[in-house]
Amino acid sequence: MMEPLTDRPLVAGVSVRETLATCCSYRTLKAWLPILGWLPRYKLTWLQMDLIAGATVGLTAVPQALAYAEVAGLPVQYGLYSAFMGGFIYCVLGTSKDITLGPTAIMSLLCASYIGGDPVYAVLLTFLCGVIQASMAVLRLGFLLDFISYPVIKGFTCAAAVTIGFGQLKNILGLRNIPQQFFLEVYYTFHNIPEARVGDVILGVSCLVFLVALTLMKRTLGPASDDLPVHRRAARGLVSGLATVRNALVVVAATCVAYSWELSGLHPFTITGQTSSGLPAFTVPSFSETTPNGTVISFSEIALDLGGGLAVIPLMGLLESIAIAKAFASQNDYRIDANQELFAIGLTNIMGSFVSAYPVTGSFGRTAVNSQSGVCTPAGGVVTGVIVLLSLAFLMPVFYYIPKASLAAVIICAVAPMADFSVVSELWRVRKLDLLPFLLTFLVSFWQVQYGIMGGVLVSGAMLLYGIARPRLKISDHDVLVMELDSGLSFPATEYLSRVIYREALMVSPPRSVVLDCHHVCSLDYTVVQELRDLLRQFQLRNVRLVFSGLSHSVLEVLLAADLPGLKHTESVEAALQALAELYFTEELNHVKLLQGR
Template identity: 70%
Template sequence: MDQSLLSRASAPRCCSFNTVKSWLPILTWLPQYNLKWLKMDVLAGLTVGLTTVPQALAYADVAGLPVQFGLYSAFMGGFIYMLLGTSKDVTLGPTAIMSLLCFSVVGGEPHRAVLLSLLCGLIQATMGLLRLGFLLDFISYPVIKGFTCAAAITIGFGQVKNILGLRGVPSQFVLEFYYTFAKIPEARVGDVVLGLVCLTFLITLTVMKRTLPEDNAPTISRVARKLIWTVATMRNALVVIGASVVSFSWETYGYDVFTITGKTAQGLPPFTPPPTSDTTANGTNVTFGEMVEDFGGGLAVIPFMGLLESIAIAKAFGSQNGYRIVANQELLAIGLTNIMGSFVSAYPVTGSFGRTAVNSQTGVCTPAGGIITSAVVLLSLAFLMPAFYYIPKASLAAVIICAVAPMADYKVVMKMWKIYKRDLLPFGVTFFVSFWEVQYGIIAGIAVSGALLLYNTARPKIKIFDNDTLVLELRGEVSFPASDYLSNFIHTNALPASSPRSVVLDCHHVSGIDYTVVNELSDLLRQFKLQGVRLVFARLEPSVLKVLLAADVKGLRYTDSVEEALQESQNLHSD
């Protein structure tokens, strides 16, 4: 009877409106939606949409996929995130980093890229449901910066061949670096000129946007400011449209001046389950298990990096605009986006910093702005795909280079040098290994960070006050990796064969100990007794004292202050 009442009482709590709102954040803001919000969301959605289309086309090239796959990946996030997202600013879609990671894992094979999206989404959504967002805390900032700096250089330099109009350049960075310079005599003048013009235009507008006057300027200046801001915000779309018009004009007169995107699939992608098998170029069938095995470590790296990038962006803009995000809910939103995206031939996506910044600066009020962005992408797929035939690759390369350039943050090296030099080790390992294989760079960086973390755990800080009685002040939690080091340290400093000394162990900063440490301390107490000196504990935290008393440590002596412990240690008459 009691259990029945309990289950009936708990059921309403589990299915309460507050619980439903926690899983569907749209129910929090939708009842308050108004006309002013709609106006701002439509404006922001259109602005971001005009930024998304050229970037999606360009990032598909980074992923080694046909350009339409960038657009396939760019619209599902708007629908899913409106329902599940907790940030008004974040926009989900293809990014430079995820595109590079995708290429490193699937090598530009569309079927595998789509399956990778499904598997990544399942991992991410499962993490969200199980509330495992804390695992992202184990990826340190130096690892992230090492990866993003290397990715910026890899992606940016990878587009130089398109600026030069070169063909047959390998994708592996070292070989790409060599052959790009080796093939410079084969560069196409039209691509070089167009690429440099596009780069100059993008850089100029970017600088102009950064140096705009404040809103409190005179009326004429405010109008000019808004005009420049609008043009600069849509600079990617303007560059691609302008370059396409130039390319079309030359093609119409029969001149093959530029390397163009070429034929692309027209129309919306079919809604079909992602492929679970593949066929190689020589006709060999590849099973689902073999495809998953080929993904290797990328199947762990890509979901984590996608989550990390998106949550970092959401937290940054949440802090800037005065709201908080729910990390585990964000995991669920991006996971479901990748799952549903795989049914429309999308490759893995995450939050985009650049497009999120545009969204925020335009004044978006709710995640509903993503619906307008998705609509712009869908309209492009439905009606503009024939026009994409004439997009010069040099213009897309210019868009990518300008998008990833800010990620190459060289100043962070100087900051690490000044603040904590040891952080340069995981940064450097991640940075240099990433030029070999991106996912291995991240894994190596995490491994080095973990090793440093374990080293710090195994080597607690011990401050020495050297008097007739040795006072050792411990700091932090002393757990089993530190037990042997602590024992050897005390032996070396307090129990040499010639002149053993009593020791006061100041444990005021020790927050916890475990079974291994208790055993080691018990052994130390026996050895001190045999040497005719004492080991006295001072200022034990209640939790630590409770553990020692529960272990019934023989010969345990403890005091409330270091001074009392020093007096106790001078009394060599054991009980």
């Protein structure tokens, strides 16, 4: 019976009030501001650990930020501009205690291919990436990242490691005017080796040896134990501490060496040179640019120039950060909210664009340092951000003397673990076909990074669609044919299914009945229903049967609603075979009686 008309406004009013109450509840507020979940429980011991971890990461972040700005083709101060905002924003909005946001090797490489070394393009790209990422979070579009498969990710990261690492070889050798395009870079680097500067080579190689030595020493320390003597524990702690801040040590030592030579009037090293002093101005990013000759480049022209970067960079930034956050959440036994992570990264990039940052994401190396240092909450990122700000405020004149060879050594050691080619043997052993998107992404990324990623995604998508369009059919003969679908049935597979049924059952002489085992099928669309209608008609014309078995309730509802003529269904294959046997027995008996009657 219809409800009284006067009751409807009341019900609607209650519904609206309940909805508003849910949206404005403290639980919802905590979901959007995760800091409200851990801040009321904050302890003094947590503060101590967060200070230690934040300071340790800060000493790693400063030299890496300077180095990654070089990869992005920007002045070194832009690396520091990008390295502090993430700590403050993520402290309020993030759901991982370990992750640190800032410039990374991969994002720097991606940006370099779109911004052309132009800071205005870089800052505007940061703002647009942030808007796209935050919008994806609000619209719950994070599932799009699921379409980037593991082979594509590994192919890209391996290619990025090779590209970034080789791209720093020119700074180790002190070469200038080397093209950015990878293949030209390889050619001209080897072609210009006779022009290498001896000072840069000696310093760069020395920095590499020192970094590798400290890394290997830390790996050989083994697990800590309270049973060790005091002097051994102290030595172990010293080596571990030096290895953790090795990047800072190398850059400081190299800067002191370069400064001493500059004071003596000699210039054997290629140094960073002039940098902007002080903190960046907090200002709205420029949506246009005026070139030195007075030409104004409009926002639409900049957006066209950025092109595919507006899709590739936001997606890769989200993918890298969420993958790192999930890895460390699993390792340390807690869970993250992936959609909230999208929002935190998006807002970090939006706010970062107001302080001249280029796009940032989660850093695997600095996150590992943060976790190993015993960080307890995202507040450790605030300490890291303060250290970066102090460096900008007071140390920028010193950065003038940083040798580029030392920054190149830091980058090479940072990206070397990314070149994990053991994945090739794993893919070969597990599923050889997955080597196709890996190799395509890896090889094409040397030409254009964005084309490598898109090519890998397209190939992975084609492989996925092929599996949907060509489901495996297990055919067995029980006097009638039993066909078992090993996966779902959707419209791309209808033509293939019909072709197999025609070939195996309807085009033979005599035609044969078929039991279609559908216990793996969970949904049907209109195209499939129409194809099944035609198949049933063809079976009736040939006086044989098509019987469906194992239909789920939802699939059966669809078929019954379509009112298919001649539809027969049973709960199991055995029941279908028995029903067909009884039907044929009855038909044969009727045929015999008909002959006897004549």
